[in-house]
Amino acid sequence: xxxxxxxxELHKRRGGLNLGVGVVLxxxxxxxxxxxxxKVSTGGFQMNPGGNMGQSQSQTGGGN
Amino acid sequence: xxxxxxxxESGSEMSDATINQTGSNTxxxxxxxxxxxxxxxxxxxxxxxxxxxxxxxxVAVHPMVAFASILFIAVGGGASGALNMWWDADIxxxxxxxxxxxxxxxxxxxxxxxxxxLTLSVMSVVMLWLAAGxxxxxxxxxxxxxxxxxxxxxxxxxxxxxxxxxxxxxxxxPMIGWAxxxxxxxxxxxxxxxxxxxxxxxxxxxxxxxxxxxxENAGVPMLTVTHGRKVTRKHILVYTILLAPVxxxxxxxxxxxxxxxxxxxxxxxLFLKGAVDIWRRDEAAAEADKYKVEKGxxxxxxxxxxxxxxxxxxxxxxxxxxxxx
Numbered sequence: 001x002x003x004x005x006x007x008x009e010l011h012k013r014r015g016g017l018n019l020g021v022g023v024v025l026x027x028x029x030x031x032x033x034x035x036x037x038x039k040v041s042t043g044g045f046q047m048n049p050g051g052n053m054g055q056s057q058s059q060t061g062g063g064n
Numbered sequence: 065x066x067x068x069x070x071x072x073e074s075g076s077e078m079s080d081a082t083i084n085q086t087g088s089n090t091x092x093x094x095x096x097x098x099x100x101x102x103x104x105x106x107x108x109x110x111x112x113x114x115x116x117x118x119x120x121x122x123v124a125v126h127p128m129v130a131f132a133s134i135l136f137i138a139v140g141g142g143a144s145g146a147l148n149m150w151w152d153a154d155i156x157x158x159x160x161x162x163x164x165x166x167x168x169x170x171x172x173x174x175x176x177x178x179x180x181x182l183t184l185s186v187m188s189v190v191m192l193w194l195a196a197g198x199x200x201x202x203x204x205x206x207x208x209x210x211x212x213x214x215x216x217x218x219x220x221x222x223x224x225x226x227x228x229x230x231x232x233x234x235x236x237x238p239m240i241g242w243a244x245x246x247x248x249x250x251x252x253x254x255x256x257x258x259x260x261x262x263x264x265x266x267x268x269x270x271x272x273x274x275x276x277x278x279x280e281n282a283g284v285p286m287l288t289v290t291h292g293r294k295v296t297r298k299h300i301l302v303y304t305i306l307l308a309p310v311x312x313x314x315x316x317x318x319x320x321x322x323x324x325x326x327x328x329x330x331x332x333x334l335f336l337k338g339a340v341d342i343w344r345r346d347e348a349a350a351e352a353d354k355y356k357v358e359k360g361x362x363x364x365x366x367x368x369x370x371x372x373x374x375x376x377x378x379x380x381x382x383x384x385x386x387x388x389x
Contacts, residue, residue, distance in 0.1 A: 013092055020095030031132050035195055038128035 097171040101149055101180055102142025109369075110141035110237045116373040117241025117256055119380045120319040125245045133196045133244040137237060140188035140204045144233070146181035147212035150174050152220070155282040161275060181212070196244040203243055207236040221283070224290040228303075231264030232257075238373070252317045255310060259372060262307040266300045266339060267365040273297070273342075274355035274362075293350075297343045300361075304339035308332045311372060321379030321388045328375070331368050338364050 114137045118130055125133075149156065149167050157168035166172040185208050193201035215230030235257045242253035272279060272288045273296060279286040287296045311332050315325045338361040345357060382388040 017093070017095045017098075020099075031135060032191075034128045035132045038126045042126055042129075
């Protein structure tokens with residue numbers, strides 16, 4: 001059974017670049033997640049603020 | 065699109081060792097070389113002025129939305145820098161000041177710079193739209209277009225007024241920051257735009273006075289090359305005189321407080337004195353002291369802009385702490 005092979009020279013050379021791109025992508029995901037949480041918590045993603053939701057509730061209430 | 069620039073051989077020249085992480089021994093681009101495409105120093109100015117525009121606005125913004133918006137504005141500014149490096153690689157190679165940039169040094173190919181620039185441009189505008197709305201995103205898109213197309217591709221090589229009109233690109237960030245908070249444009253944001261717009265010509269012409277041979281060698285029609293240094297000195301004075309009322313005009317808006325008023329009065333007096341000193345000098349005097357006055361004026365111009373926007377930020381902080389306003 002053979003052990004782990006020595007990393008290819010190309011992988012060694014590009015290690016820093018790959019690591020940098022990985023960190024940037026991870027940060028991007030974190031920013032999008034944080035932005036989503038912020039928007040949801042402040043009502044920034046309401047589809048129709050103050051519109052149909054209120055109407056449909058009153059209609060439902062009227063039906064009772 | 066066919067570019068006049070013929071790509072230098074990969075690895076033929078070392079780029080700045082401080083920013084090159086992995087490629088320094090191999091000639092292959094490292095992460096730092098791609099990051100350098102975004103012109104980090106210019107990006108830091110973009111971040112600072114956009115942050116001031118956002119902080120000075122009379123509308124509170126969720127910290128995460130503010131952080132993400134500033135980040136995407138910075139990325140958009142960086143993207144336009146990458147597009148500039150793609151287009152200008154041929155003249156960047158000729159100028160001492162820019163010869164070590166990633167494309168002319170052969171670390172990154174011009175096509176890669178184009179790909180990075182276009183990708184980040186689209187991404188930053190879309191993300192800013194989602195974070196802050198269409199006005200801020202529209203202004204960012206226009207800024208990228210203005211810098212990459214109007215300034216870099218059109219004006220820079222065709223008119224000595226290149227940096228006068230092209231300076232608008234660098235003037236938009238505080239306006240975008242303001243739009244992130246308010247969703248619109250107002251007299252305050254227009255005046256912040258005008259402050260950077262009017263500051264750009266004296267700043268760059270002072271640089272051109274002591275870096276003249278660089279632009280001449282590259283065939284860039286800077287005012288010093290096309291009209292001579294005497295005319296350039298006169299232009300520096302005229303634009304500095306025009307700049308003063310813009311800077312002082314901000315004193316009468318809602319964003320100015322005691323810090324800004326004091327800073328504007330002192331800095332504009334110093335800047336005007338510097339411009340008069342430059343105007344009164346001739347080339348013999350300048351060469352005798354190795355452009356000491358011009359270099360001093362250039363350094364003062366950096367402090368001028370930083371302190372004006374720093375003062376706006378300080379007054380915004382004083383307001384939020386309830387100390388003033």
